[in-house]
Amino acid sequence: MEEQFMQRAIELALENVRGGRGGPFGALVVKDGAIISEGTNRVTSTNDPTAHAEMIAIREACAKLGTFQIDGCELYTSCEPCPMCLGAIYWARPAGVFYGASAADAAAAQFDDAFIFREIAQPTRLRKISMSQVMRDEALVAFRAWLDKGDRIRY
Numbered sequence: 425m426e427e428q429f430m431q432r433a434i435e436l437a438l439e440n441v442r443g444g445r446g447g448p449f450g451a452l453v454v455k456d457g458a459i460i461s462e463g464t465n466r467v468t469s470t471n472d473p474t475a476h477a478e479m480i481a482i483r484e485a486c487a488k489l490g491t492f493q494i495d496g497c498e499l500y501t502s503c504e505p506c507p508m509c510l511g512a513i514y515w516a517r518p519a520g521v522f523y524g525a526s527a528a529d530a531a532a533a534q535f536d537d538a539f540i541f542r543e544i545a546q547p548t549r550l551r552k553i554s555m556s557q558v559m560r561d562e563a564l565v566a567f568r569a570w571l572d573k574g575d576r577i578r579y
Contacts, residue, residue: 429454429500430524432462436477437502440464447535451477451501453485453494453518460497461485477501478509482516492579493517503530506537507544515579 429452436450447465454460463480467473478501485494494516503525505513513521531538548555570576 425457426500426522429459429498430502430522432459433477433500433502434524436462436464440477445469446475448533449477449502451481451499453481453497453499455485455489455494455497460488474508476506476509478505479512482512486516495519498522503527503535506530507540 433450437448449465452462461484463477466475499518499521504523504527
């Protein structure tokens with residue numbers, strides 16, 4: 425079954441390129457042996473830098489399942505996830521991830537995200553994009569309100 429689902433993710437990536445809709449990436453979410461969502465890279469067609477195939481597939485799966493996590497599901501993606509998608513995957517908590525091409529393969533095709541992994545490892549003061557903390561005490565009010573909320577949904 426793994427090969428069947430990975431083949432579909434690869435087909436989605438290829439169809440996306442041939443259709444001129446975006447980059448060569450496809451993903452799908454599977455639950456109990458059935459595809460419940462599919463996604464393709466839509467960054468350039470929607471002018472949305474977060475519209476990666478994995479993000480689209482996770483969003484659609486959550487909408488269909490009526491939940492903010494995809495536990496009990498597997499994610500199949502045509503390429504090893506980038507740092508943004510990896511973060512979303514951990515928040516979504518699937519049972520597992522299967523990927524086709526490697527990050528090095530993506531870099532060879534001019535989709536190199538190694539610099540993002542390096543930036544994440546840097547202290548904020550050394551990152552290439554300036555990051556400054558402002559009004560921390562005021563911002564903590566929202567966290568205190570969250571912690572005081574008795575009916576909050578934990579995630």
